[in-house]
Amino acid sequence: MVTRIIHIVLSPLIALVVAVFLLGLSRIVIARIHRRYGPPIYQPIIDIIRLMNQQSISHGTLFELGVVLALAGSIVTVLFIPLGGTNAPPGSYPLAHGLLCPLSSSGGLLVVIYLMLFGPVSIALGAGASENPNASIGVSRKMLLALAYEVPFLLVILAIMSHYGTISIAEIVSRQQDSAWGVFSVPLSAVAAFLILPAMLGIRPFDLVGAPQEIASGPLAEYGGRYLALLTIQNGIQVFVVIALFVNLFLGGGVNVITFLLKVFAVFLAAELVSAVLPRVRIENALRFCWTWPTGLALAQMIITVVSR
Amino acid sequence: MLPTTILIVAFGSAGFVYLAGRVHARVRDTLAVLSSLVLVGLIGLGYGAWREVVYVPDFLGLELVLRLNLLAWFFAITVAAVVSLSTIFSLSYMRRKESANFHYSATLAVEGAMLGTVFAGDLLSFFIFWEIMSWSAYLLISCNRGRALEAGLKYIIMSLVGSCAMLIGLLAMYSGLGVLSIPLVAEGMQAASPGFVLLVLLTFGLGFGIKSAMVPLHTWLPDAHSEAASPFSAVLSGVLIKMGIYGFVLLMYVVVGLKLLLGVGAGWLTFRHILCWLGAITVVVPTFIAVLQSDAKRLLAWSSIGQIGYIILGLSFGTSLAFAGAIFHALNHALCKSLLFLAVGAVEHNTGGVRDLNDLGGLAKRMPVTFACALLAGLGLIGIPLTSGFVPKWLIYRSLIEDGYPFLALAALIGTWGAILYVYKLLHNIFLGQLPEKHREVRRAPLSMRIPILLLGLGILVFGVVPGIPLRAVQDIGHTFGLAQLKVTLWGLGSEAGALNMLNICLAVVIAFAAAFLLLRLGAKGRAVDQEDSYAAGSAVPVGRYHYTVDFYGPLSRMISPYLRDRADEFYYWLAARGREIADLTRKVYTGYAGTYVLYIVSFLAALIFLQLVWHIW
Numbered sequence: 001m002v003t004r005i006i007h008i009v010l011s012p013l014i015a016l017v018v019a020v021f022l023l024g025l026s027r028i029v030i031a032r033i034h035r036r037y038g039p040p041i042y043q044p045i046i047d048i049i050r051l052m053n054q055q056s057i058s059h060g061t062l063f064e065l066g067v068v069l070a071l072a073g074s075i076v077t078v079l080f081i082p083l084g085g086t087n088a089p090p091g092s093y094p095l096a097h098g099l100l101c102p103l104s105s106s107g108g109l110l111v112v113i114y115l116m117l118f119g120p121v122s123i124a125l126g127a128g129a130s131e132n133p134n135a136s137i138g139v140s141r142k143m144l145l146a147l148a149y150e151v152p153f154l155l156v157i158l159a160i161m162s163h164y165g166t167i168s169i170a171e172i173v174s175r176q177q178d179s180a181w182g183v184f185s186v187p188l189s190a191v192a193a194f195l196i197l198p199a200m201l202g203i204r205p206f207d208l209v210g211a212p213q214e215i216a217s218g219p220l221a222e223y224g225g226r227y228l229a230l231l232t233i234q235n236g237i238q239v240f241v242v243i244a245l246f247v248n249l250f251l252g253g254g255v256n257v258i259t260f261l262l263k264v265f266a267v268f269l270a271a272e273l274v275s276a277v278l279p280r281v282r283i284e285n286a287l288r289f290c291w292t293w294p295t296g297l298a299l300a301q302m303i304i305t306v307v308s309r
Numbered sequence: 310m311l312p313t314t315i316l317i318v319a320f321g322s323a324g325f326v327y328l329a330g331r332v333h334a335r336v337r338d339t340l341a342v343l344s345s346l347v348l349v350g351l352i353g354l355g356y357g358a359w360r361e362v363v364y365v366p367d368f369l370g371l372e373l374v375l376r377l378n379l380l381a382w383f384f385a386i387t388v389a390a391v392v393s394l395s396t397i398f399s400l401s402y403m404r405r406k407e408s409a410n411f412h413y414s415a416t417l418a419v420e421g422a423m424l425g426t427v428f429a430g431d432l433l434s435f436f437i438f439w440e441i442m443s444w445s446a447y448l449l450i451s452c453n454r455g456r457a458l459e460a461g462l463k464y465i466i467m468s469l470v471g472s473c474a475m476l477i478g479l480l481a482m483y484s485g486l487g488v489l490s491i492p493l494v495a496e497g498m499q500a501a502s503p504g505f506v507l508l509v510l511l512t513f514g515l516g517f518g519i520k521s522a523m524v525p526l527h528t529w530l531p532d533a534h535s536e537a538a539s540p541f542s543a544v545l546s547g548v549l550i551k552m553g554i555y556g557f558v559l560l561m562y563v564v565v566g567l568k569l570l571l572g573v574g575a576g577w578l579t580f581r582h583i584l585c586w587l588g589a590i591t592v593v594v595p596t597f598i599a600v601l602q603s604d605a606k607r608l609l610a611w612s613s614i615g616q617i618g619y620i621i622l623g624l625s626f627g628t629s630l631a632f633a634g635a636i637f638h639a640l641n642h643a644l645c646k647s648l649l650f651l652a653v654g655a656v657e658h659n660t661g662g663v664r665d666l667n668d669l670g671g672l673a674k675r676m677p678v679t680f681a682c683a684l685l686a687g688l689g690l691i692g693i694p695l696t697s698g699f700v701p702k703w704l705i706y707r708s709l710i711e712d713g714y715p716f717l718a719l720a721a722l723i724g725t726w727g728a729i730l731y732v733y734k735l736l737h738n739i740f741l742g743q744l745p746e747k748h749r750e751v752r753r754a755p756l757s758m759r760i761p762i763l764l765l766g767l768g769i770l771v772f773g774v775v776p777g778i779p780l781r782a783v784q785d786i787g788h789t790f791g792l793a794q795l796k797v798t799l800w801g802l803g804s805e806a807g808a809l810n811m812l813n814i815c816l817a818v819v820i821a822f823a824a825a826f827l828l829l830r831l832g833a834k835g836r837a838v839d840q841e842d843s844y845a846a847g848s849a850v851p852v853g854r855y856h857y858t859v860d861f862y863g864p865l866s867r868m869i870s871p872y873l874r875d876r877a878d879e880f881y882y883w884l885a886a887r888g889r890e891i892a893d894l895t896r897k898v899y900t901g902y903a904g905t906y907v908l909y910i911v912s913f914l915a916a917l918i919f920l921q922l923v924w925h926i927w
Contacts, residue, residue: 012821051832057842058835062673062741071825076817103813110706111814113722114694117729121693124733125684128741129673131840136742136857143730144865154722158715167707216846226832230825284864302715309713 007102008079012237015078015244018261019236020044022243025265026203026272033276044236048229056225059130066126067227067234073118074237079103080112080169081244082253084260087174093255100257101170108167109157112245119238120146123231127219138218141283142209148290149199155298156189159305160249169245173253182250188301190250192294197271198278199290200242202235205278206286243267311355312375312428313364315385319348319421323414330410338400341413345393348420352385361430371489374430380563380786384427384555387640391547391647392420394761398651399540401755402658408452415452416541418445419549426552431490432479435559439475439516439552443468446549450537460532467529467881471516478512481505495564506565507573510580513560521553523621524591525877527614534610539654542606546613547647551639554620558636562790567627584625589720591618596727598873601866605653605664605739608731609646615724616642616690622721623705628712629784629792634704636783641697641772645689648765649735652683655754655762656739666735670856671744671840675751678759680740682766687732689769692725694814697772700780700801703809734861742856743840774815776801 024041031038058064082101086093120142127135163186164172176182183190199206210218223231247253247263254260281289322344330337355377365373396416403409422445425438443465451461483489485505486497498506515526522530530550534542561570573580592615599611620642623635656672656679657664673680685696692698702725709718753759772779777799784795796802801809843855860866920926 008817012824053833055833056835057838059838059840059843060674064829064835068822068825068829071828072818072821075821075824076814079817103817110703110710111694111809114692114699114703117691117693121688121691121729121733125736125741128733128737130843131671131741131743131855132843132845133742133855133857134844134846136737139733139737140857140861143733144862147726147730147865150726151723154719154726158710158719158722161710162713162715165711167710216844221844225835226829227835229832230829233828282864284868287864287868302719306713306715 003098004102007100011078011083011100011102012075014083014257014261015075015237015240016233018264019233019240020048022239022265022268023232023236025268029269029272030276033273044232048232051224051229051232052226054225056227057222058227059222062129063126063222064227066122066124066129067223067230069122070119070126071230071234071237073115073122074234074241076118077112077115077241078237078244080108080115081241082170082173082248083244084254084257086177086253086255087170093177097256099170099173109161109169109172110167112169113154113157116238116241119234123219123234127222130219130222132221134215134217134221135219137215138209138211138221142219144283145199145202145206145209145286148287149196149294152192152196152290152294152298153200155295155302156193157249159186159189159298159302162302162309163305169248173248176252177255181252186250186301186305188297188304192298192301193246193250194270195294195297196290197242197246197267198275199286201239201271201275203271204275205281207280208283208286211280239268240264243271311351311358311360311362312377313362315348315351315355316375316421316425316428318344318351319417319424323417323421326417327410327414330413334404334409337410337413341396341417342393342400344417345389345396345420348424349386349389349393352382352389352424355385356382368433371433372431373434374490375425375428375434376430376491377428379782379789380555380558381427383636383640383782383786384551385424387551387643388420388423388427388548391643392416392423392544394764395540395543395547395647395651398543398654398758398761399538400757402538402540402654402758412449412452412538412541415445415449416544419449419544423548423552427555432482432494433489436472436475436479440472442549442552443472443520446545449541450533450545452541453536453538456532457536460529460536464529464533467519467526471519471526474512475516478509478516481508481512491559491563495566498565499569503573506569507580510560510565510570510573513556513564514584517553517556517560519553520556521550521617521621522614523553523587523617524594524614525587525880527591527595528875528878528881530614531607531610534613534650535604535606539606539650539657542609543647543650543654546609546650547643550613550617551643554617554624554635554639557621557624561624561627562632567791570627581625581627585622585714585717588618588620588622588625589717591615591621592724593618593720593727594873596724596731597869598875599731600727600734600862601870601873602731603666605656605666605735606650608666608735609649609653612690612728612731613642613646615728616646618724619702619705619721622717623701623708626705626708626712626714626717628708629787629795630704631708632787632790632792633780633783633795634701634708636786637704637776637779638698638701640779641689641701641769644697644765644768644772645686648682648686648762648769649690651758651762651765652679652686653739655679655758658758659751659754660748666738667858669739669745669748670742670858671740672748672751673740674744675748676740676753679754679762680736682762683740684736685766685769687736689773691728691732695770695773695811695818697769697776697779699773700776700809700811730862730865738856738858738861742858745856774811775799776811 023044028038079102085097085099087099124139127139164175243264251263326341329340359378361376363372363374403412422438422442429435447461447465451458518526595611596615599608602608619638620635623631689696689698692702706718780797784797800812
């Protein structure tokens, strides 16, 4: 019971720290690729503290509630995702520890894909309540983008769930640790998932939801001060959740937190490298892209999985 | 004697309410609400008192039987609850409308007929109540005149086709087995030939498919749901189409039985597989048609078809998880969809009849309770955790995935992501964004509208956090059909792998919410501003027209709308046009002149004489 409570507190804290670090890292990486110096890695922390103290405006209860619910949703999602560790008996791997996933036995991957909705839907409601059409346009784009990447993403996770015959992420992770990683056993799915990763993270070339030059940051148009601070944290955690899921599904999780986080950084860097050199696309192009190559690959993998069963 | 009492109260009050309306509107309103509440109470009391009553001992040599069991009770209590809430809602909605007398009385008659349908213990009474239900619903749909007349006509013609098919099945059963009492028929079916079983499945399935609006038999629903009065739309979508689902349960699990059902068909082409795939199509296509709609009630109508797809999918899949999911989802959809129709009705009532999604906006601040509950119902349709929609959908997905049907699961999941799109569009265009100038004066909905909406919202929340209450009833129903027991706990399912515990999720959400809220409180407080005071990047802000609604999902609708033509509807219209041509041809024979008819008679006689003279037939 005590270890469980420690895990419940520990998981979101790890997510929070790593999320803020990832935000700082991404700014440095992109700056270096653009041959700039870039801000210090702790810049997001400075920004968040500054935003918390700045004055802001509010458009009513739902406007504020959207922010709180979005952050809460992201934190809850973290609790359902294994953050390293293994269920194997002690001594099987060096430096291994027990699975760090407080709520591994509550519905598995199907709950996670639903909980991942919590954040975007809450932001959509808050942004809708912000009475600004730029926000509404941004939400409309977000909904379409989500539909665009969810089609291949659902195919990917269905292929994985069919391949391993379970809906539990912890089970999927331990099966990978016993045999081959997902990237080798369901390779086409892994490629498809990597192709839609920028869309799921909301980074270039798929940053059309909050495009500052077109629609004044979209859903965030009216948010400032403490609301923006919380939404920055929420965005960071959402990024962490998506990448953690990728690591768990395709790279075998990690036998301990350290190796897990190293994999997370590697995947994040790879996604940022793609993102740093590409321009923004329009929503039509995003829909078309997601529904051709990634969907095709994921579909092929799913057919292979179903036939080979 | 309970089922009979309930039916007598329902049909009796239908008559009395009409008479009371002649005396005074207030008397009628009181009587209608009271009798609908009494019905809820009576059915509630009937829990556990399972029995069979012979109410007509000898009708052409058959016994007419009413029976009360868990399955019937589950559907009956849903029907009674939704109808009573809709009646309370009607108090304001129907005030000072000419058709009010008729509305109340016919609603109670529909309720009586639906209750009769679920209580019927033999297929003849089932058919009789089914017909009463179809006809009284027809009268209510076309009550508004104008376009409603056409919608009603479409509904009743399709219903009649279904009824005719059912009648054929009924007669085949009677001549083949000689009995119509459900347990005896079920016994007889076990020894019947596969062809006979298929005939029964197809004829009854056609009738139930039309009533539950399964693709491709759905075409009556979008018109009927959007043209009926909103309180009745709630009944129509919430419970009346569930009678088709009840019929499917009765047909597949009781009359034919699971063991026999699995054997119908050959190889991959089995009855069950075909129904599964029809269910999957019913999930996906109507959901995306709903995304394209710009009339609030039409959007909800298409969404109803999509949600029925989940129920059909779960029922026809036939594992105990999928069955539990399907029946639970029937309850969830009844709650969510009647709430949404009532909410849209409240908006319609308060804005003077506006339900065009491009003509509203910003009403959340004027009608906060309606908005909050509509939001809850929308999330329930999507199946967000902690609403009653989550557990049934989770059960269906899990069943499909673990039994190795990922493509069916894909259809179900994509339907959910489409649902997010239309739910957000509905809520955003009506309640969020800026309030148009012309709706400045809108007030909150009257109390008699808020109470039913609130109660339904409460139901969605309670069954979402404590899914064990309905789940236990549902799994007991499944158990009587020979499905495996689930390990149901109060908070979800308890089993070794892939368990579900809503208490964990609920606590996690509450704690995370508290943490996020505390974090927010740490920051500097925001200053409340007016809706005109928003950032427009330096451009002038047009007051009161600053709401982004038209073509909300433009890029998507341009991409998918060519693929989403309602071909079934076009086909039926084509069929109707051909039918009319044939009728026109036959009418040419009937000229209306006596001389022509004399000519026909004479030439007929001449032909007879000719035949006799040449071939000597007689």
